[in-house]
Amino acid sequence: QVPLVESGGGSVTAGGSLSLSCVVAVSNYRTYSMAWFRQTSGKEREGVAISDSSGRTIDADSVKGRFTSSRDNGKNIMNLIMDNLEPEDSGMYYCAAADYCWVFSEFQCNWVGWGQGTRVTVSS
Numbered sequence: 001q002v003p004l005v006e007s008g009g010g011s012v013t014a015g016g017s018l019s020l021s022c023v024v025a026v027s028n029y030r031t032y033s034m035a036w037f038r039q040t041s042g043k044e045r046e047g048v049a050i051s052d053s054s055g056r057t058i059d060a061d062s063v064k065g066r067f068t069s070s071r072d073n074g075k076n077i078m079n080l081i082m083d084n085l086e087p088e089d090s091g092m093y094y095c096a097a098a099d100y101c102w103v104f105s106e107f108q109c110n111w112v113g114w115g116q117g118t119r120v121t122v123s124s
Helices: none
Strands: 004-008 010-013 018-024 033-040 046-051 057-059 067-072 077-082 091-103 108-114 118-123
Touching: 004 091, 004 118, 018 033, 018 091, 018 118, 033 077, 033 108, 046 067, 046 077, 057 067
Parallel strands: 010 118
Antiparallel strands: 004 018, 018 077, 033 046, 033 091, 046 057, 067 077, 091 108, 091 118
C-alpha cells in the first residue's frame, strides 16, 4: 500500500468552495498516477479527477466546470478545488494512487494506495 495523506474538506453552504489536497508519501511518487474518488449517498464510488506522472489531469464530466484538479510533481501533491458546490456533492472523498492504468480516462487503473478519506458536507 502506497501511503497517502489527505487534507481539506469540511462543511460549506451550497454555492461555496472547498479544496482537497493529497500527498504521496513515498520517494518515487512521480511514477504514480493519482486520483480523487468520492462516495456520495446512495451512489457507487465515483472517480472525480485523475492525474498522471506527467501532470496531465482529467476531471470527470459530472464535475467538469465546477471542480479543477492539478498535479504538482515537485511537491508530490494532487489538489482538487471544488467550486459552486451542491448538496449532492456531499460525501467522503478519497485519494488514490496507481502504478499503471489501462484506460486512464475511465479511472481503470491498478490502485495500490488509498487515503483515509475526508468528508465534504454541503448544506442547502
